[in-house]
Amino acid sequence: MNRYLAVARSTLTGRWVGRRSASSPRLRPLDLSPFEDALRDFEDDRVERVATLVRDASIVQLSRLMDSVRLTSQDLTLLCLSRIRAQDETLRSLLELNPHALVEAASADERRRAGASPSPLCGIPLTLKDNIETAPPLHTTAGSALLADHLAEHDAPLVARLRDAGAVILGKANLSELAGAMSSRAGISAVGGQAMNPFGAQFSPGGSSSGSAVGVAAGLCIASIGTETSGSLLAPAAFSGVVAMKPSRGVVPTDGIVPLVHTQDSAGPVARSVADAAAVLEIIARHPVRTDLADDALEGVRVGVLRADVLSQQSPFEDTSENAAVLGRVVEGLTRAGADAADVLLGLRADSLDEYEKGFVGVVLGGLCHDTLPYLAAATGARGDGVRVTTAADLLAWNLADPRRRMPSGQGVLDLAVLRGADADAYAEAALGFRDRAAALLAETFDGTRTELLVSLSNRHSSVYATAGFPAVTVPAGMRSNGMPVGATFIGRPGEDGRLLSMAHAFERVTRLRREPIGAGRR
Numbered sequence: 001m002n003r004y005l006a007v008a009r010s011t012l013t014g015r016w017v018g019r020r021s022a023s024s025p026r027l028r029p030l031d032l033s034p035f036e037d038a039l040r041d042f043e044d045d046r047v048e049r050v051a052t053l054v055r056d057a058s059i060v061q062l063s064r065l066m067d068s069v070r071l072t073s074q075d076l077t078l079l080c081l082s083r084i085r086a087q088d089e090t091l092r093s094l095l096e097l098n099p100h101a102l103v104e105a106a107s108a109d110e111r112r113r114a115g116a117s118p119s120p121l122c123g124i125p126l127t128l129k130d131n132i133e134t135a136p137p138l139h140t141t142a143g144s145a146l147l148a149d150h151l152a153e154h155d156a157p158l159v160a161r162l163r164d165a166g167a168v169i170l171g172k173a174n175l176s177e178l179a180g181a182m183s184s185r186a187g188i189s190a191v192g193g194q195a196m197n198p199f200g201a202q203f204s205p206g207g208s209s210s211g212s213a214v215g216v217a218a219g220l221c222i223a224s225i226g227t228e229t230s231g232s233l234l235a236p237a238a239f240s241g242v243v244a245m246k247p248s249r250g251v252v253p254t255d256g257i258v259p260l261v262h263t264q265d266s267a268g269p270v271a272r273s274v275a276d277a278a279a280v281l282e283i284i285a286r287h288p289v290r291t292d293l294a295d296d297a298l299e300g301v302r303v304g305v306l307r308a309d310v311l312s313q314q315s316p317f318e319d320t321s322e323n324a325a326v327l328g329r330v331v332e333g334l335t336r337a338g339a340d341a342a343d344v345l346l347g348l349r350a351d352s353l354d355e356y357e358k359g360f361v362g363v364v365l366g367g368l369c370h371d372t373l374p375y376l377a378a379a380t381g382a383r384g385d386g387v388r389v390t391t392a393a394d395l396l397a398w399n400l401a402d403p404r405r406r407m408p409s410g411q412g413v414l415d416l417a418v419l420r421g422a423d424a425d426a427y428a429e430a431a432l433g434f435r436d437r438a439a440a441l442l443a444e445t446f447d448g449t450r451t452e453l454l455v456s457l458s459n460r461h462s463s464v465y466a467t468a469g470f471p472a473v474t475v476p477a478g479m480r481s482n483g484m485p486v487g488a489t490f491i492g493r494p495g496e497d498g499r500l501l502s503m504a505h506a507f508e509r510v511t512r513l514r515r516e517p518i519g520a521g522r523r
Contacts, residue, residue: 024193024408026095027148030088034099035081042078050075059222059271059279063120066112073105073112073123076222077168080125083220087519093215095130095192097171098138104168111166121283122166127224129209130172130191131179131258132156132267138169142258143177143189145406146389146398150379156256158225158267158284165283170221174211179232179260181368181417183409186210187236190406197239198517203484206236206459212270213240219520223271223280229260229364231462233268234474238458238487241476241515243508244270245277245501248494249469253286258375261367263431264467272514274475274505281497290498295509297502298337304344304451305331310460322480326457330477330488333511334455344449346461347441360463363434365417366427368392392417438468439494446493453503454491461491471497473504476514485515 032039053071054062065071081101088094098104108123117123128134131142133152141147155163162169174192177183187195187210195210197203198218205214209226213236216224226233228246237244245268252267259265269280278291307327311320334341369392377390389395396418399406441464445454458474465472471494474487488507492500508514 024092024188026092026193027145027191027405028096030084030094030097031099032081032085032097035078035097035102038074038078038102039082039085042075042082046075047079047082050079054079058273059124059276060120062124062222063117063122066109066123067117073108073125073168074102076123077101077105077125077170080170080219080221083218087218088220090196091198091214091218091220092174092193092195093211093218093220094127095141095143095172095174095189095211096139098169100137101125101168101170108166108168117166119165119283120279121162123168124222125168125170126162126280127170127173127212127215127221128159129175129212129224129226131175131227132159132225133256133258134159134169134172138172140172140258141189141191142179143175143191144182144376145190145402146376146387146395147379148191152256154256157253159256161284162225167283173209173215173224173226176207176210176232177409178368178372179227179229179258180208181260181364181372181413183407183412183414185409187214188409190408193408197484198520199241199484204239206239208232208236209244209270210236213237213242213244216240216242216270216272217517217520219516223269223276225267225280225284226270227257227265227267228462228466229265229367230360230466231459233266233270234462234472234487234489235459237270238474238489239485241479241485241487241517242270242272243274243277243473243475243504244268245281245473245497246466246471247281247285247497248471251286251289251471251497252281252284259367259371261364261431262371263435264469266466266469274473274501274508277473278501278505281501291501292498293502293505295506296338297499297506298334298339301339301453301503302451303334303339303341303453303455304445304449305341306346306454306456306461307343309346310457323457326477326480326486329513330455330457333488333507333513337506337510339453341455344445344451344454346445346454346464357463359430360434360467362420362422363427363431365413365420366422366430368414368417369422370424370427434467435469438464439470442468442470442491452493453500456489456491458487458489460489465491468494470494471500473500475504475508477511478513479515
């Protein structure tokens with residue numbers, strides 16, 4: 001039991017690496033056949049011309065290029081598809097391609113020609129984490145073999161917003177199966193196999209929005225939408241050297257997302273820059289979010305650096321001196337941007353954090369039993385094939401009937417859910433209790449230290465800020481000595497999503513620490 005708890009805790013707080021293999025199978029190969037003729041015509045000089053034109057361009061800049069007719073959405077989409085064809089059999093960032101992607105791109109081009117472009121996202125190819133519902137013909141699988149053929153009736157509201165904005169839905173991104181509630185290995189699913197970090201197979205891709213981060217980092221899409229319960233956006237983005245934002249609770253609608261813990265599930269953008277993340281957030285947000293980005297947004301801002309917490313709560317495979325050096329680099333960048341940075345304590349000692357995270361694992365196991373499994377029960381009950389999964393034990397047994405196909409990474413977290421069980425009332429009480437405790441802890445830290453921004457590394461403290469519903473952004477903070485990217489995480493006050501993005505942008509502009517993997521954006 002203690003071994004299972006340790007595995008689940010590492011998984012669900014985002015600090016597990018695990019072994020990876022690039023040879024893990026897909027249940028459904030990527031189908032490029034709808035695009036083969038267009039890709040054949042797109043070869044040679046045209047590919048290089050478009051690639052050169054769009055290199056390092058932001059979403060707003062791409063939109064302007066399309067307005068000026070120097071670029072079309074069809075060419076941009078074909079560029080992404082050509083890169084997917086060349087790289088994704090290795091990277092495994094995608095589970096499925098949208099067969100209508102080029103039709104959507106042509107429609108976006110026509111809207112621009114007619115002067116009816118609805119937003120900067122018009123014609124921009126995006127991917128969606130595959131726990132976000134999409135209307136047929138795209139499936140919604142959450143990476144599970146049980147849902148391999150599952151078709152949702154409608155687009156999730158955030159997807160409808162993207163379509164209304166003219167975005168091209170390129171496909172569905174790979175993920176840690178069931179958003180990490182299956183096993184200890186980050187970025188692996190029965191449907192898609194193991195997503196690979198584009199900086200090297202020796203590095204974890206992080207989870208659970210693994211495919212979203214890998215695809216953006218490798219240039220296979222312009223941006224992606226991922227989800228987070230605890231660290232699932234920020235960890236993979238940090239590990240692949242890109243930007244991700246977990247918005248304040250309620251900013252982005254979560255209807256139509258396969259749930260894990262409904263009190264803290266969130267969706268947000270993964271992108272190459274803060275500006276791109278802001279452009280996407282403006283579209284998917286339930287209500288308008290003011291995202292005016294200012295280069296001087298950190299001028300005179302008091303920033304609290306959670307240095308002691310980071311250095312005392314790292315995982316065994318990390319080096320204390322290197323984390324200290326990364327934090328030093330982050331503080332230097334904040335200072336150059338005009339911030340007043342000082343060390344602060346969150347208030348959770350190492351021993352109390354240990355107890356906190358053990359309790360948090362119980363909340364996630366409760367969510368698996370009482371949020372995720374009802375979704376699976378409804379999905380399987382509607383199929384009429386005799387398969388009905390209503391409990392964790394049912395899912396465990398179904399997977400064990402064909403383990404190589406249905407559970408390539410094992411099911412240690414699911415095992416623990418069966419062993420521990422989860423009372424519905426106790427789960428509801430614990431989920432709300434942890435949310436209130438985390439929110440109070442962060443509010444006391446902000447108020448008690450008179451800080452306007454808290455800074456951590458990667459997804460450290462995710463079990464606090466995500467549980468509390470506070471917004472957080474990760475921005476590239478350079479590389480570790482072994483060549484793996486690392487991210488600086490900025491935590492803001494709830495409801496101040498726009499200001500948080502602006503401060504992250506100011507740091508990004510001063511430091512410019514993002515690096516691209518070798519071969520990114522190349523055929």
